[in-house]
Amino acid sequence: MSARPRITIERTERAPVTVPELGQMKAERRPIVMVTAYDHPSASAVEDAGVDVVLVGDSAANVVLGYESTVPVGMEEMLMLTAAVRRGLRTPLLIGDMPFGSYEAANELAITNAQHFVKQAGCAAVKLERGGASVDRARAIVRAGIPVMGHVGLTPQTAAALGGFKARGKTASQAAQIAEEALALQAAGCFAIVFEAIPADVCEVLMAKMEIPVIGIGAGPATDGQVLVFHDLLGIGSGRSPKFVKRYAELQGELVAGVERYAREVRAGTFPAPQHSYGIEPHELSEFRRYLDQETLAGGDADSAFSGWLG
Ligand code: KIV
Numbered sequence: 001m002s003a004r005p006r007i008t009i010e011r012t013e014r015a016p017v018t019v020p021e022l023g024q025m026k027a028e029r030r031p032i033v034m035v036t037a038y039d040h041p042s043a044s045a046v047e048d049a050g051v052d053v054v055l056v057g058d059s060a061a062n063v064v065l066g067y068e069s070t071v072p073v074g075m076e077e078m079l080m081l082t083a084a085v086r087r088g089l090r091t092p093l094l095i096g097d098m099p100f101g102s103y104e105a106a107n108e109l110a111i112t113n114a115q116h117f118v119k120q121a122g123c124a125a126v127k128l129e130r131g132g133a134s135v136d137r138a139r140a141i142v143r144a145g146i147p148v149m150g151h152v153g154l155t156p157q158t159a160a161a162l163g164g165f166k167a168r169g170k171t172a173s174q175a176a177q178i179a180e181e182a183l184a185l186q187a188a189g190c191f192a193i194v195f196e197a198i199p200a201d202v203c204e205v206l207m208a209k210m211e212i213p214v215i216g217i218g219a220g221p222a223t224d225g226q227v228l229v230f231h232d233l234l235g236i237g238s239g240r241s242p243k244f245v246k247r248y249a250e251l252q253g254e255l256v257a258g259v260e261r262y263a264r265e266v267r268a269g270t271f272p273a274p275q276h277s278y279g280i281e282p283h284e285l286s287e288f289r290r291y292l293d294q295e296t297l298a299g300g301d302a303d304s305a306f307s308g309w310l311g
Helices: 019-027 039-049 073-086 107-119 134-143 172-187 198-208 231-235 252-268 280-291
Strands: 033-038 053-056 092-096 126-127 150-153 192-196 215-216 224-230
Touching: 019 033, 019 092, 033 231, 039 073, 039 231, 053 073, 053 107, 053 224, 073 092, 073 107, 107 126, 107 134, 134 150, 134 172, 150 172, 172 192, 172 198, 224 231
Parallel strands: 033 053, 033 224, 053 092, 092 126, 126 150, 150 192, 192 215, 215 224
Antiparallel strands: none
16 A cells, blocks of 8 residues: 655645634633834734734834823724734734723713724724723623623723823732732623733732633733833833833834934935946937926926926
8 A cells, every 4th residue: 555645734824813812822821922013114024023013002102192191092093003903813812902081981982983993904903991981882892793891900091090100919909909800801701811910929820710812911920921112121211111021122212223324325415326226228318408497398297298207
């Protein structure tokens, strides 16, 4: 009997990541990699890097729109950024971050705005912050058929009102409140939850109660995955980073140095060089010169023999 030829299937394309796949990853203890993105180039970069989940965070307010906090950013801005990210992504699960004021007041408002993220920006899911009334909003959005990611611990949309940008859960009662919020969001049907700026030990203890994937940012290593802000991890921007950020590149210096080199060359007349310029056949150039040398040339005649050259 002759040996059968070995067939090897090469998987170059990963299928798009789904909500159930994240549950599977938790069950199999495969760490979930989540990162933020805010435009087409950052989306293409994280797509090519092979991350699992992309959040168009309302951190866009600070890192790309120049606001002082995440509070002012609105739905229109978030939808515009999220749609640009969608156009740059194929594989990771795309989550839209519901901005402050887009969901708190009523379930109907929350459902309508969550639908905008899905219908206009192509999101698979949305994220909202805090427990309390947000639990009802999360339940309502889930019942409307849209997967919801929760977010507890440090919640930037309300951080100023709740004691500033610092770790939460450093006392037993604060930790208990975080646990209550996380469990309520889990019971409301959230498919995953972000734990932000929580002591690693608190997180580790709480993980025993969490059946949904938990993505940490400043919550230690016990979570099912990690998330960082794109600009923080790549060192883009000049502000100070929170303690939990690790920089994997220092691009701000590179960006400034690149633009400085460009400015220097423009001022020195060394850019553009011949390889950056278009050519023209000598006879075409002579004809053009003759045209310019005509004594009758007055300018502004759209019907002239050369009116097409601008095109
Ligand atoms: O807005 C954001 O970027 C976030 C992540 C840091 C979780 O909420």
